[in-house]
Amino acid sequence: MRRRTTLAGAAAIAAVLLGACGEPNDETGASQQPQGAALRVTLGTQEFPEARVLGELWRQALAVNGYAVDLRKGVGPAEELDQELQDGTIDGYVAYTGTVLSVVAGQEVSGLDPEATYAAAEEFYAGQDMVMSEMTPFQNKxxxxxxxxxxxxxxxxxxxxxxxxxxxxxxxxxxxxxxxxxxxxxxxxxxxxxxxxxxxxxxxxxxxxxxxxxxxxxxxxxxxxxxxxxxxxxDDPELLFGSQNVVMVVGADDLERVDATAFMDVVNAVNATLDEQTMVRLNAEVLEGTSDETVAREFLRSRGLDRPLRS
Missing domain, CATH: 3.40.190.120 (Osmoprotection protein (prox); domain 2)
Structure with a gap:
């Protein structure tokens, strides 16, 4: 049995979705919650800038939708993040579908398009009691x-x-x-x-x-x-390098405790905005010296994702 981080119950979820007032979290313009009712999750990322930006995008978007997110950056490579999720140290992490398939699952990735890679990774994680978000349009491969x-x-x-x-x-x-x-x-x-x-x-x-x-x-x-x-x-028409779209991987039990639909709606709304040109630009902003927190905040604001998806 996997050890799980204790999360708030159904009453807290209802309060958040009804927009109850209370103590604000640390994001500007964030929705508010009654004291003691925070829906807290812990997310992990690898160390490189893109992974940190993705973690920040999810953290900040989830925060304005009533979730208290602890973001642990630079946890380690994919296999370490997967192990921490299994151990319950984190509740979800930034994952690349091809890396999940090749490094974590030990399967072949060459020749697989994004949809086939996603399906294989999803099947693997279903057997691990884990769930994947929808994948981003962009790949980093x-x-x-x-x-x-x-x-x-x-x-x-x-x-x-x-x-x-x-x-x-x-x-x-x-x-x-x-x-x-x-x-x-x-x-x-x-x-x-x-x-x-x-x-x-x-x-x-x-x-x-x-x-x-x-x-x-x-x-x-x-x-x-x-x-x-x-x-x-x-172009790589033979797909030698496989496919590497980004997903959030989260423990199935943890997801249910924080309202699976509401949580994944936020993550998927962020993911849908991230095409290749966008990620190249966001990565360039970090390379030029802007913090990943600021890069994420400004991008979410530009896409209207700095406000709750539902009241």
Whole structure:
């Protein structure tokens, strides 16, 4: 039996949904609750900026809808977050569907589109007494990037087109060279065999493209450098890198205690606004020095999600 965090009961839920007045929470414009009736949940994220922003978006949106959310940032990688959810240390976390499937469930992800990946992850978690929210439109997954100029000069639109570039200088984090979801897979699936691999520290790949040191690099589809940068992400028609949409994973018992429909309505309303262009921009704002709390607050305000969904 999994240990669960004690949450408020049905009376508290009714009070919140009726908009009862009382002690406010710490979000500006948040709905109010009677003392002792807070619907408290604990959410966890990984350390990287995008995960922290997503956690803040959910925390702040839930707060204005009557939930008291403890957000634990930088808990650890997916397997640690999953274990903490099983242990009851957290009630939910920021998850990527492909990572759930490959790292947590130990299943194959290559070749699966977003819907198939979501369905497989949902089935896995159903057996773990966990529930997933609806997935975001955006994905954050491995990709191959070039400069726009290099792509235009070599008629590149998809990864396989790189097979025609002799002595391709390809940059990526050191471990990428031998990964199936890396250069080894690119060789097998797309015929990239004439490659000079350049090990690069994560985050320096775009500078390597700019300088001409690398002609193509391992990137991620929501890298902040893509915001206004002169870069092109090449299509992955064979879905070598699988699919990586974002969901909230939450314990089924915890979800019922805080009114499953009301809770997930808020999370899903946030998720629906997050397309790829939006996440690239939000990540860029964090990279430029704006706190993830502020980035989330301003975005929610721009989408009208800084107000309760229901009175």
């Amino acid at each position: 491995d990709a191959v990037a070039t400069t726009t100029t290099f792509a235009d000069d070599n008629d590149l639109t998809e990864i396989g087109d790189l097979a025609g570039v002799e002595g391709l200088r390809f940059g990526g984090r050191p471990e990428f060279e031998d990964l199936t979801l890396g250069l080894a897979g690119l060789s097998d699936v797309y015929g990239l065999t004439d490659v000079d691999f350049l090990p690069l520290d994560l985050g320096t790949q775009y500078a390597a493209l700019d300088s001409g040191e690398a002609q193509a690099v391992d990137a991620f589809t929501t890298d902040p450098q893509l915001d206004g940068g002169d870069y092109r992400i090449l």
